[in-house]
Amino acid sequence: MDLEFRNVTYTVYSRLNKGPSKVVVKNVNGRFMSGQLVAIMGPSGAGKSSLLNVLSGYRSAGVTGELLVNGEIRDEATFKKSSCYITQEDLHQPLLTVREAMDVAASLKLPRGVKAPSEDILQQIGLLEHQHTRTDALSGGQKKRLSVALELVNNPPVFFLDEPTSGLDNVTTVQVVKLLKQLARQGRTVVCTIHQPAASLFELFDEAYVVADGRCVYQGDTEAMVPYLQDAGLVCPRNYNPADFIIEVTESPDNITLLCDKIKNGKIHKSVKGETIEPDNILLTISYQNDEAGETKIVLSNEKCYNVKQCALPSSTTSINFSNDDSSLTWMKVQKDGDGYPVSSFDQFSILLCRMLLQISRNRQALWIQAMHHTMCGFLIGLTFYKMANDGTQMFNHLKLCVGLIIFFAYTQIMVPVLRYPQEVKLVKKEHFNGWYSLTPYYAAHTVSKLPVQITLNVVFCTIVYVMVGVPFDLARFLVFCLIGNVVSLVSESFGMAIGTIFNVTNGCAIGPAAIAPFIGLAIYGFDFAHRIPLIMKIIMKTSFIRCGVVAMVLTIFGFGRKTLECDDVYCHFAKPDVLLKYLDIDHTSVWFEIGIMVTIMLAVRGFAYISLRKRFST
Numbered sequence: 001m002d003l004e005f006r007n008v009t010y011t012v013y014s015r016l017n018k019g020p021s022k023v024v025v026k027n028v029n030g031r032f033m034s035g036q037l038v039a040i041m042g043p044s045g046a047g048k049s050s051l052l053n054v055l056s057g058y059r060s061a062g063v064t065g066e067l068l069v070n071g072e073i074r075d076e077a078t079f080k081k082s083s084c085y086i087t088q089e090d091l092h093q094p095l096l097t098v099r100e101a102m103d104v105a106a107s108l109k110l111p112r113g114v115k116a117p118s119e120d121i122l123q124q125i126g127l128l129e130h131q132h133t134r135t136d137a138l139s140g141g142q143k144k145r146l147s148v149a150l151e152l153v154n155n156p157p158v159f160f161l162d163e164p165t166s167g168l169d170n171v172t173t174v175q176v177v178k179l180l181k182q183l184a185r186q187g188r189t190v191v192c193t194i195h196q197p198a199a200s201l202f203e204l205f206d207e208a209y210v211v212a213d214g215r216c217v218y219q220g221d222t223e224a225m226v227p228y229l230q231d232a233g234l235v236c237p238r239n240y241n242p243a244d245f246i247i248e249v250t251e252s253p254d255n256i257t258l259l260c261d262k263i264k265n266g267k268i269h270k271s272v273k274g275e276t277i278e279p280d281n282i283l284l285t286i287s288y289q290n291d292e293a294g295e296t297k298i299v300l301s302n303e304k305c306y307n308v309k310q311c312a313l314p315s316s317t318t319s320i321n322f323s324n325d326d327s328s329l330t331w332m333k334v335q336k337d338g339d340g341y342p343v344s345s346f347d348q349f350s351i352l353l354c355r356m357l358l359q360i361s362r363n364r365q366a367l368w369i370q371a372m373h374h375t376m377c378g379f380l381i382g383l384t385f386y387k388m389a390n391d392g393t394q395m396f397n398h399l400k401l402c403v404g405l406i407i408f409f410a411y412t413q414i415m416v417p418v419l420r421y422p423q424e425v426k427l428v429k430k431e432h433f434n435g436w437y438s439l440t441p442y443y444a445a446h447t448v449s450k451l452p453v454q455i456t457l458n459v460v461f462c463t464i465v466y467v468m469v470g471v472p473f474d475l476a477r478f479l480v481f482c483l484i485g486n487v488v489s490l491v492s493e494s495f496g497m498a499i500g501t502i503f504n505v506t507n508g509c510a511i512g513p514a515a516i517a518p519f520i521g522l523a524i525y526g527f528d529f530a531h532r533i534p535l536i537m538k539i540i541m542k543t544s545f546i547r548c549g550v551v552a553m554v555l556t557i558f559g560f561g562r563k564t565l566e567c568d569d570v571y572c573h574f575a576k577p578d579v580l581l582k583y584l585d586i587d588h589t590s591v592w593f594e595i596g597i598m599v600t601i602m603l604a605v606r607g608f609a610y611i612s613l614r615k616r617f618s619t
Helices: 048-056 076-081 096-107 118-125 141-152 168-185 220-231 242-249 253-262 345-362 364-382 397-433 438-448 451-467 475-502 505-524 527-532 535-541 545-558 577-583 591-617
Strands: 001-012 020-034 035-043 062-069 084-086 159-161 191-195 207-212 214-222 283-291 298-304 317-322
Touching: 001 048, 020 048, 020 076, 020 207, 020 214, 035 048, 035 096, 035 168, 035 242, 048 062, 048 159, 076 084, 076 207, 084 141, 084 397, 096 118, 096 141, 096 345, 118 141, 118 168, 118 505, 159 168, 168 191, 191 545, 207 220, 207 242, 207 397, 214 253, 220 242, 220 253, 345 364, 345 438, 345 535, 364 397, 364 451, 364 505, 364 577, 397 475, 397 545, 397 591, 438 451, 438 591, 451 475, 475 505, 475 591, 545 577, 545 591
Parallel strands: 035 191, 035 207, 084 159, 159 191
Antiparallel strands: 001 020, 001 062, 207 214, 283 298, 298 317
């Protein structure tokens, strides 16, 4: 697949629409050929990563111009299925081995019945001997190779990589670039950004596309760069790194303008023989045919060749055969029409759910910490209110118990997704963009995967507290007691997810507790003058899931036909549960009504989190 772009401009707008917009990529042109390893170079802030994001489709807002594939305006949905984007940060699913990560990728990216080429790919990438190593234990170079291996599962013809050598030592850097060159030699189009490669590394690239101040100052073969600069009056000293020299000369705005005009902002391509070829003059068509044996043939018809190195193609028609066996070297994905995923949404949900449950089960340290937390807090609350639930003289302590229980569930669950989800969102965005799965199955699997541990720990906590505070045992009362705790926990987790999808960890840590504070204020408001609370305030209080949880907990402990409480004094005004419920003005509501409000709030917040996540992925 040959990529071409014409008059591409990328403008970044202020999020608050107050500051001025900034044009990052300025009306650039260019073309990247299949079978070539292309390096997008330039100084810091030149627009390398922005251009790569635009070409890959990773950024679409604020983009103008034409993006073409094989000379035709590309269909974005089809192109995304035919390409992959590997981010600068090597994000991998934790707590999985290399082989397990490959198998999950194969299950999601290949149709049912197709044998996964995981072992072949790992052998070629050089990770077969590390297939049982967990992803978080890999070195930097191994993580980079794993990123490539995961996308090779369905063998896309186009690879985009953002700074693939960032943070690697010289030896590992050369290994990674040679791997990319090998992928390109197999017929793929490999485009990557790189800041300032050493001379020996620069020679490994077939072509260079140099940007400065958002404009193209050179496009062509790496060997043709020095003659091009010399022709422009910029002589590179002998034994000097051409990559360093061209970046140094672009520090001058006059040189940028000179080189940009000479290359026509990317419209001209420089070859090793000093020839310039206009991209508009290229006529290259590709068609797909099946022969009698069922093998797919890619038929290329070219009248003019774009790159001198590739002019070995005859002027007539050439066919390239890819056999249909399971080897990743010979099986080339031919993209067909349709916007669906290789597997159904239910299969995506099942695969992701199994992956998430496996990760949770392997995170033993986190499980032990959560178990100890719930158990110790249960005993501490139980000791604080030991046997008070059946004492008619402890009305205010009864309310403190209910408020304390609900606050425990709220604060325990809101901070976990706030701290963990921002990092997960980056990984999910990469997998979703590369066509692994749809957002809806992921969101459903993520929600369901948390339930077993969350519900189990909540029930353990509720059981400890229920027994120690002395609530009379009744199966219905106990089940509703646990249900309320779990519902409050799920609502709080929903708020944490919503915060985690919008804010980073630093801001989320401040916003998370602050978001709970108003709900707590509404929860404890007016218990001593419940009958004098204005109607408008009562309506506002219903928006607090903590208030609903406290009311539901009071109704559970002192409702369900609760008998008269014990009283050691001569007179206990609140010995009868009905008196307490009337005093708090909650005798007219029900547990199920309060639970219904909390469930409604939970669904609304989770829906908001889903919409925020989808909007974030669409930018």
